[in-house]
Amino acid sequence: MKAFYEKVSHAGGHSFGYSSFSLPRFNAPFHYHPELELTLIEKSQGKRLVGGHVAHYEAGDLVLLGPNIPHCWLNAEVEPPEMDAAQAIVIHFRADFAGETFLTLPELMAIQQLFQKAQAGLLIKGKTRDIAAEKMRSGLHLQGFPRLLLLFDLLHGIALSSETERIDLFFSQQVLSPVETERFQRIYTFLIENFRENISLEQMAQIANLSPTAFCRYFKKITRKTFVDALTEFRIKHACQLLASSEKPVQEICFESGFGNVSYFNKEFKKALGQTPLQYRKYHLSLPLVASKP
The missing domain is CATH 1.10.10.60 (Homeodomain-like)
Structure with a gap:
């Protein structure tokens, strides 16, 4: 496994990435990219590495990562092996994907502050996590403008919640x-x-x-x-x-x-x-x- 800069690509006609994965195990190495990343673990458990922080994760783990934070999810071994042992929904987007000045709008101040908090990695918990998880699942069936609206609604809900926890504040300050x-x-x-x-x-x-x-x-x-x-x-x-x-x-x-x-x-x-x-x-x-x- 080699830590590397990951170039995140989106399908044509889309300004952000929205994907679901079902694999025997998560295969992304310890990596980083300039996009923010919102990851929902649907199935799997193991170790989550964010910056210099190591923690246990399991199904339901929901994390928002800011740009360029090195990270990966390491599966625990499953016996017997399962073809779908690792399942996740992942959204990738740049902070300025809607335009450089878009987040300066007063109505989006909470989301702008959320992105700043996400520099340390953000663990989303409780009811906020449950609501966000359902929205992420529903977004898999949307395209175009409805999916874009759902992303902003998703981020706004997380931004207004108190059910979040910074993962590695010290690393983000380096x-x-x-x-x-x-x-x-x-x-x-x-x-x-x-x-x-x-x-x-x-x-x-x-x-x-x-x-x-x-x-x-x-x-x-x-x-x-x-x-x-x-x-x-x-x-x-x-x-x-x-x-x-x-x-x-x-x-x-x-x-x-x-x-x-x-x-x-x-x-x-x-x-x-x-x-x-x-x-x-x-x-x-x-x-x-x-x-x-x-």
């Missing part, structure tokens, strides 16, 4: 040069691909083209985490997915997630989540089954 942006993507792409392996500080420093000391300072400045903390976070998130979605023994999950021994795994897991891996699994097994759509 003013990174193109060189530093590329360096960060290179580092995080390597982490995404290799967190289950034995990664050394020297190895990461070489990838970043920095000395080990300079790399530690750089990583902490961008993410507010030490490299070891970030690596542990990736491993814990992966272990959580396996505990909740498989019957694999804890010892097997420990090593499959990149931890060297079970005692250390149990210690770090409890420090991060306040419960042991077995307690986490027992809790998730007790949850009622829910439909794949919110």
